[in-house]
Amino acid sequence: MRLHFLGATGTVTGSKYLIEHGGRRLLVDCGLFQGYKELRLRNWSPLPVEPRSIDAVVLTHAHIDHSGYLPLLARMGFRGKVLCSPATFDLCRILLPDSGFLQEEEAEYANRHKVTRHQPALPLYTREDAVRCLELFSPLAAGHGVEALPGLHLELAHSGHMVGSSFVRLQGDKRSILFSGDIGRPHDPVLKPPASMRGADYLVLESTYGNRPHPQHRSFEQLAAVIQRTAARGGVVVIPAFAVGRAQALLYGIHRLKAAGAIPDIPVYLNSPMAANAMEVYLKHRDELRLSAQECREVAGAAHIVGSPEESERLNGRRGPMIIIAASGMATGGRVVHHLKAFAPHQRNAIVLAGYQAGGTRGATIASGARSVRIHGQEVPIRAEVAQLDDLSAHADAGEILQWLRGFSIVPRRTFITHGEPDAADAMRQHIERELGWEVHMPYYLESVDLA
Structure with a gap:
């Protein structure tokens, strides 16, 4: 099993993680880069892997920094299944076409008001692209696992970040890996708390608020x-x-x-x-x-x-x-x-x-x-x-993440810190190393790791 970090390294956007297993390829999350221009330009660059070679995509949730690249992936030739929770599918049916529409609208505004250096400004993808990619979705019934790839079992569990948001756990013959996606808060006023997890051999963990606690006031x-x-x-x-x-x-x-x-x-x-x-x-x-x-x-x-x-x-x-x-x-x-x-x-x-x-x-x-x-x-x-x-915020802070991690019965051999600005990710690394004694690594963009 090999893991490639195609996004969300050194930043909180562009979540994409490629798993290679048994000669097949699975993409966990397929998000857009947002924020700094250097990051946004990655959305226009060729994907480091041929889209047609990807066999399936699993989404942790519907937010655009985790799902918004899907219309482009499909337009470039991806034809596999998109696996997710039923609520994530329902939300993607709203969010993805809207994302395409907004990109068309912003390109049209830039051209009409001549506030662009591009002649003409073009959308990254269109509403029609987004609608077409929805045909690839195959939502999973709540509480049921599925073979995401031959020999790779997929389980989803409620992560508490938004309706439909999920922890993604993949189990192979010899090793397992858990993707946190975005972790919700245990005392969110609207959503139920994140599910307890048994852990996995490897963990890919978000760190958005890894360097500071949420305020105690209401x-x-x-x-x-x-x-x-x-x-x-x-x-x-x-x-x-x-x-x-x-x-x-x-x-x-x-x-x-x-x-x-x-x-x-x-x-x-x-x-x-x-x-x-x-x-x-x-x-x-x-x-x-x-x-x-x-x-x-x-x-x-x-x-x-x-x-x-x-x-x-x-x-x-x-x-x-x-x-x-x-x-x-x-x-x-x-x-x-x-x-x-x-x-x-x-x-x-x-x-x-x-x-x-x-x-x-x-x-x-x-x-x-x-x-x-x-x-x-x-x-x-x-x-x-x-x-x-x-x-x-809908993201757990460092203390809330550590509380969730302490519930693991399987201690990860290695924890990969992603989805955080560099100072937040490094602070999360230090928290885990000092308080839990786990081995932690902060991957760089396009890094590839053999999960041996």
Whole structure:
């Protein structure tokens, strides 16, 4: 068995791990690189392995940094099965076509407004490419394993990061390997905690928050304080949020705060039809949630859904107080960038960053305290209040990951630290070596390891 690291090394995006076993090839995750231009350019470079030679893909979950390269892989000749949980398939049916549509929309905007050096700017792939790749999906029934490749048994278990997110465990004749994907939080207000795992001979482990703990205070209280201050100024609260996962948690929090009288009853706009569709998936797979059916319905009705681009544009001409939740979560694209252009320059408004901001993204620039951020070729001043709510992250921190690892009955021969910025990954390495005494390795991009 041989493992190749084709992404998520030294960064939190582009997750791709290639397993070679018995003359066959299996790709675990198939994500897009995001953030720094150097990383994004990898999406346009040829894949280090011929797509037609890959026999199957397994997805840990539906977020674009784990699934968003699939339409391109299929367009380049991949014809194998895409294995995942049923909820991941349901979410990919929403997320992947939307990803293709956004790329087409952004290329069209760049060409129309001449804010591109490319003649013309082209999308990485189209909505049609994404729709076609969905024909390759073969979701697994909950609790059932399958032969991913001949002699390689696949098991999925709930990881608590989002609906459908899974730990991926592969068992061969002589060795096993476990991929953590993104690990959720044991006390997430919406999702049930990550499943306990028995471990494996080898472990590929995320490290997004490996260098810092989440705050101990309750972020909904911090969110309430920001909303109260901004509403008193007559301002607008703009919240970039992933359409799947954080948008639902934010709606839950705002609903609870309003019900408790902790924030004023101001309008809430969910400017993401995709997030509204994702809520239907959450309702369908409610067995993964802590919420009752009634609570799910209340959360779904907590905001006005902004449907058309025209309605979205009209929001930018309104004054507050109001709350706008819009994708994407790191402000890399989508409707939220137009809201940032409209509202970031004014001191009465607020920008709330609800989760991790990868290096090189607009969200990271805003979080750093920068005075401006580049949007559509222009420098947009940031005079609005900026608040970051790390405790609303869907990723476990270092302590929560260590708690999960201590439940293993099989100690890994080697643990590979991925899906983290270099300082976070190295901090996670040190935690595991010092506190658990395990052998740990931080792989580099395109490294290949023989799992002997």
